[in-house]
Amino acid sequence: MASRAIEDSLNAEPREPLRVAILGAGQLGRSILAGLARSQARDAIELAASTRRSCDLGPDVRAVSLEEDPEANRRLAARADVVILAVRPTQTMALAAEIAPHLEPGAVVIPLAIGISAADLEGALPPSADVVRAMPNLSVELRLGVTGLSAGPNASTGGAALARDLFELLGTVVVVPEDRVDVLSVVSGAGPAYAYFLLEAFTTAARALGFDERAASSIMLRTFRGSLALIEPSGRAPSALLAEIASPGSATERAIAVLREADLANLAQRAMEAALERAAELRTSAVSLADASFA
Ligand SMILES: NC(=O)c1ccc[n+]([C@@H]2O[C@H](COP(=O)([O-])OP(=O)(O)OC[C@H]3O[C@@H](n4cnc5c(N)ncnc54)[C@H](OP(=O)(O)O)[C@@H]3O)[C@@H](O)[C@H]2O)c1
Structure with missing residues (x-):
C-alpha cells in the first residue's frame, strides 16, 4: 500500500x-x-x-x-x-x-x-x-x-x-x-561495507582450504544469506544461536574460540570510531568550503 x-x-x-x-x-x-x-x-x-x-x-x-x-x-x-x-x-x-x-x-x-x-x-x-x-x-x-x-x-x-x-x-x-x-552513518550507512568485508575474509579462507574462487564465493554468500534468513524470524539474539551451534567440544566451538581471540567487537568499535572521526573532518571541510564560497 x-x-x-x-x-x-x-x-x-x-x-x-x-x-x-x-x-x-x-x-x-x-x-x-x-x-x-x-x-x-x-x-x-x-x-x-x-x-x-x-x-x-x-x-x-x-x-x-x-x-x-x-x-x-x-x-x-x-x-x-x-x-x-x-x-x-x-x-x-x-x-x-x-x-x-x-x-x-x-x-x-x-x-x-x-x-x-x-x-x-x-x-x-x-x-x-x-x-x-x-x-x-x-x-x-x-x-x-x-x-x-x-x-x-x-x-x-x-x-x-x-x-x-x-x-x-x-x-x-x-x-x-x-x-x-x-x-x-557509521553504523548502518557503512553497514554493507562491513558485511562485504566479512564475506570477503571468509571467502578467502575457504579458497585457502582448496575451493576455487567461484565455489568459495557461492558457498560463503549462500551461507551468509541463509544464516541471516534464519535469525530474523526467530527473534533470537546472535549469541543464543551461536551458543547452540558452537556446542561444547564441537569443531565450530574451536573455530569461534580463534575468532574470539581477535576481539572482533573491539575492532568493530574502533572501525566505527575511525569512521566518525572522518565524518567530523568531512563536516569541517564542507563547512569551510561553503564559508569560502559565500565570502
Ligand atoms: N554511499 C553510501 O553508502 C552512503 C551512505 C550514507 C550516506 N551517503 C552520503 O550520500 C551522498 C552521496 O554519496 P555517494 O556514495 O552516492 O557519492 P557519489 O557516488 O560520489 O555520488 C555523488 C554524485 O553527484 C555528482 N555530482 C557532484 N556535483 C554535482 C552537481 N552539482 N550536480 C549534479 N551531480 C553532481 C557526482 O558526479 P562526479 O563524480 O562527476 O563529481 C557523483 O556522481 C554523500 O553525501 C554521502 O555522504 C552515502
Whole structure:
C-alpha cells in the first residue's frame, strides 16, 4: 500500500504524482532511484535526477546532466515536491545555495551528506523549505534499506511525515535526533561495507582450504544469506544461536574460540570510531568550503 502522505498527495485535487528530484545521482542516489522505481507507490511518484556527466538512468526517470544542461539542478528543483541532495558532503552546501532561489514554497529538501547538519542546510535555504536529513544505506535499492531520519529544527510536521513515508517505501526508517545521524552513518550507512568485508575474509579462507574462487564465493554468500534468513524470524539474539551451534567440544566451538581471540567487537568499535572521526573532518571541510564560497 502506498504510504499515507504519498496517498494524501495523490488524493489531492487535481490528482498529481509526488515529484521527487534526486540531485547528484551517484552510488546512493541511483540506489534510491532503483528502490523507488521498484516500490508499490511507483505510479504515484514522478522521478527526476541530475548527474554531472550524461548517463542512462533508465526509461522511468527524467534524467538531466549538467553536461547537457548547466541549469539542470535549478530546473529540477523548481518543479519538485521533494529534493534529495545526493552529492558528496563537500558539494552539498554549494548545491543548496544554487537551488535555494528556485525551490517551490514548502518543498522538502533531504540532504544525504555525512557531516552536514540540518541547521547548516536551513541557513542556506529559504525558510519555507522543510529540511529533513536522511542517512540511508545502499540496500534501499532492494527496498531492504535502513534509513535514519532527522527533521531540521524548522521542519514542518507534514514535511517530516512525507520524508518518512518516502523512505519507508525503501525499507526500515529509524527516526533519530540530529546528533545521532552521523553516528548512524557509521553504523548502518557503512553497514554493507562491513558485511562485504566479512564475506570477503571468509571467502578467502575457504579458497585457502582448496575451493576455487567461484565455489568459495557461492558457498560463503549462500551461507551468509541463509544464516541471516534464519535469525530474523526467530527473534533470537546472535549469541543464543551461536551458543547452540558452537556446542561444547564441537569443531565450530574451536573455530569461534580463534575468532574470539581477535576481539572482533573491539575492532568493530574502533572501525566505527575511525569512521566518525572522518565524518567530523568531512563536516569541517564542507563547512569551510561553503564559508569560502559565500565570502
Ligand atoms: N554511499 C553510501 O553508502 C552512503 C551512505 C550514507 C550516506 N551517503 C552520503 O550520500 C551522498 C552521496 O554519496 P555517494 O556514495 O552516492 O557519492 P557519489 O557516488 O560520489 O555520488 C555523488 C554524485 O553527484 C555528482 N555530482 C557532484 N556535483 C554535482 C552537481 N552539482 N550536480 C549534479 N551531480 C553532481 C557526482 O558526479 P562526479 O563524480 O562527476 O563529481 C557523483 O556522481 C554523500 O553525501 C554521502 O555522504 C552515502
